[in-house]
Amino acid sequence: MNKHILILYYSRHGATKAMANRIAQGVESKGMQAKLRTVPEISNGIDFSQASVPDEGDLFVQKDDLKTCAGLALGSPTRFGNMASALKYFLDSTSSQWLSGALVDKPASVFTSTGSMHGGQESTLLSMMLPLLHHGMVIAGLPYTHPELHSTTTGGSPYGATHYAHGEKGNKLSDDERALCFAQGQRLAAIAQKLASQ
């Protein structure tokens, strides 16, 4: 089976990246490799041209990463109740992978960070699922058997892990958020392993 879970995220200020790193720890605790990848900023073609390799941090995703992964965690900051355009721009370029069924029957989950408590976490997560369903993925949320879903006063939802960032520089995850990110990574890896053994 493909051994790695692709954790594909966009993060401007680091909160979504912190979640991605914690989800990766959950994946790796199940004996699978977590491949952390991001997407470039969108350029209007006038302001700047983007380097093909980022100056720092995780590498940019390649289309082949979709074909070779065993599962996908997709993460974005909430932008007006939806995913960030940089991530959507990448997804909109995956017609070939859709045609070839590169993601069909692979598990997927979604995660997001917001600046305000009721700023659209769930609408973002639900809308992020749509392209993944078109790609034929099997969507995995978070079950309420995780006690943190009952007790959290910050982020966390059955639709996927979330973080309430209290503004744009709030990158420190609460204990409940950390636990749920970890659980999401574990669950994704466990489902990928089960599906591969069918």
Ligand SMILES: Cc1cc2nc3c(=O)[nH]c(=O)nc-3n(C[C@H](O)[C@H](O)[C@H](O)COP(=O)(O)O)c2cc1C
């Ligand atoms: C253009 C824009 C739109 C945003 N829209 C929302 C929103 O709808 N709801 C919300 O709670 N936060 C919103 N935010 C705040 C970000 O979601 C929040 O700061 C997030 O934690 C940033 O994640 P990052 O650190 O990974 O970049 C918005 C930020 C920007 C720049």
